[in-house]
Amino acid sequence: YAKNDGRANFRFYSAEMTAKALENIKLEHDLREAISKDEIIIYYQPKFDSEKQVIGAEALIRWNHSELGMISPAKFIPIAEQSMLIVEIGRWVLEQTCEFIKSFTNLGIEPVPISVNISGVEFDRPDIVNKTAEILKRTRVNPDFIELELTENVAIGNREACIERMHQLKALGLRLAMDDFGTGFSSLSYLQDLPLDVLKIDQHFIRELETGINSQAIVRAILALADGLHMQVIAEGVETESQLKFLQDHQCKLFQGFLFSRPIPANEFVKLLLGKEQKNHLGLGNV
Ligand code: C2E
Ligand code: MG
Ligand code: MG
Ligand code: MG
Secondary structure, eight states: HHHHHHHHHHHHHHHHHHHHHHHHHHHHHHHHHTTTTOOOOEEEEEEEEETTTTTEEEEEEEETTTTTEEOOOOHHHHHHHHHHHHHHHHHHHHHHHHHHHHHHHHHTTTOOOOOEEEEEHHHTSHHHHHHHHHHHHHOOOOOOGEEEEEGGGGGGHHHHHHHHHHHHHHHOEEEEEEETTTSOOOOHHHHTTTTSSEEOHHHHHHHHHTTTTTHHHHHHHHHHHHHTTTTTEEOOOOOOOOHHHHHHTOOEEEEOTTTTTOEEHHHHHHHHHHHHHHHHHOOOOTT
């Protein structure tokens, strides 16, 4: 009987999986051409300090598919990773971001650091350091303004190799951030060996601040940890005033989330920076 059950289940799942697999094959096929068709766009989500001044941004890609409309990265990044297209996409995002930062100087705007997400698939490639160096050199951006966001899961492979690679990336003059911190598997002793500049507290903990005593304890612990390890810390996914209040009451100083701003197109981000410059010139900045 078990065997029959198994077959029935298999048939059921397999129909569903075929539809999904077909969809993925189509998406992978279309993704190959998406960059050259200008369908991939970068939005920038501003990051803020306690005075609500813009202190940076995160580059986040969007896919504006010609038939299917906007597709979220949660859907197409895994496909890009499986097909290795993420390597090409990642380089493109970094290069565009470098050019974007350089354009600030041309507009007379003081640059702010912008972070770019690096998938584990990209980080695992032996040429990641050389390729990154090449893009920095070609675009002649000041690497102080580029931050790479890695997740904890990149760091669970070969520890020594991973630490070494992170040091090589740091040696290019970049900043390194640990994204989605608290959701992965890295141990605290490992963390102290990583040349990180920033911990990004995962949104999950921020979302549960109002309801979960555990999340409050975890967020407090991460803030203390970052302080002790002399790393900056930024809260991701801040949506409400009460979340912000809790964070500020516990000495969190940097914020990213819909309460402050959603990810916005490049031109809107430039406007935001121009507004900040103006305030500074009028002597209204940082009051
Ligand atoms: P992430 O790097 O953790 O980026 C933060 C995500 O949280 C973004 O989703 C952002 O829009 C969303 N977010 C920010 N503030 C809030 C908030 O207050 N509330 C809510 N509900 N969400 C908020 P997005 O843009 O959909 O990106 C999802 C993930 O896709 C990213 O998570 C990142 O892992 C990946 N991703 C995006 N762009 C790239 C890229 O260029 N390369 C790679 N490798 N991954 C990328
Ligand atoms: Mg990120
Ligand atoms: Mg994150
Ligand atoms: Mg994420």
